[in-house]
Amino acid sequence: MYSTPFSPREARAARARMGLTTSQVAQSMAACGVPVHPDLIAAWEQGSHLPSETHLFALADVLWCPATALMGIEPRTLAEHRLARQLSVERLADRIGMDPAAYRAAEAAHRWDGDIRQTRALVEALGLSLRRLVSIMGRDEELAGLLRTAIEGRWKAYVTPVAEIVVVDETSVGDALRTMHTEFAGFAERYMGHLMARNDDSRLKEVAAERSAFLHRLVDHFWELIGEVGDEPPPRGF
Known part of the structure; x- marks a missing residue:
């Protein structure tokens, strides 16, 4: 309850x-x-x-x-972010064009299934970013795993699964994945180039370090390519 x-x-x-x-x-x-x-x-x-x-x-x-x-807390859930904005379920649902019962169910299940228009309206109403919404829904690790698999293999097969998580149009997601896949492949090409040229180990370690840093920032880089903005603090006073 x-x-x-x-x-x-x-x-x-x-x-x-x-x-x-x-x-x-x-x-x-x-x-x-x-x-x-x-x-x-x-x-x-x-x-x-x-x-x-x-x-x-x-x-x-x-x-x-x-x-x-x-x-007395920093908002962590969808419901708490709504309360922080002093919005009732009915008022928020009306603002984003969703049935109140469906929205209430999303809060209870901690899972968001709204379409792109509803999602954009939701993050605007709550002062969130799409990235923050994905985090609130507990899907950060799932997204990171899909991105890693996509850049290491056939990225086109992951456009739809990633788009469903981030609620961004598939064209934008596809552009981001293609760019990341190309960038990641560049590390392998550079590594093999140094290896074939029999360059010293420092060159190989440099490429390996850059590759590791790229993978560490994979999710950050994805949102940068998508063009995502940060969160807005709740207004102070109404």
């Missing part, structure tokens, strides 16, 4: 910074259309109860702090 992340200590601190009593916070939340009893606010701060998403959003507004401050 999913529960809203919440830090009683941060909630108490945020209220103290505003110089408000629990009654004043309750009054302000009611003015926002979210009525709540002061005793419930006290229970949140004591850790005996957890606020709902609606309560969390309203409390963040009243205390003039980002939802992440009250959550």
Whole structure:
């Protein structure tokens, strides 16, 4: 059963910074259309109860702090990134053009199957990058494995599997894989060239080191070729 992340200590601190009593916070939340009893606010701060998403959003507004401050964590899951942006499932689903039930199922399963348009809308709404979304879904290692196999063999066979993970059009993925395959093959050509020319071992070690560095940055290089941008921090205040 999913529960809203919440830090009683941060909630108490945020209220103290505003110089408000629990009654004043309750009054302000009611003015926002979210009525709540002061005793419930006290229970949140004591850790005996957890606020709902609606309560969390309203409390963040009243205390003039980002939802992440009250959550007390850095967002790690799709649901937590949504909460950080103070978006309900229904509101986010409407924004990305997806049925709310389907989106809720994606959060619960920790697996994203949206199309390219929905995915672009999702990362924009949550201030993420496609790369970060892949990481949130726990598919980093799978992507790295496919990239390694693709550049070492027949890269065309891996265009579709990679595109399904990163949710980028197959033309862009194919261009990136072809470039990486060509670059990787260059190391073998240079190595054999030095070997046939009977150059000293330092030349061979140099090529081997460059090849190792290339493989180490394989995923980074892929996203660079795709032209992926970084994440955006959640807005501070709404």
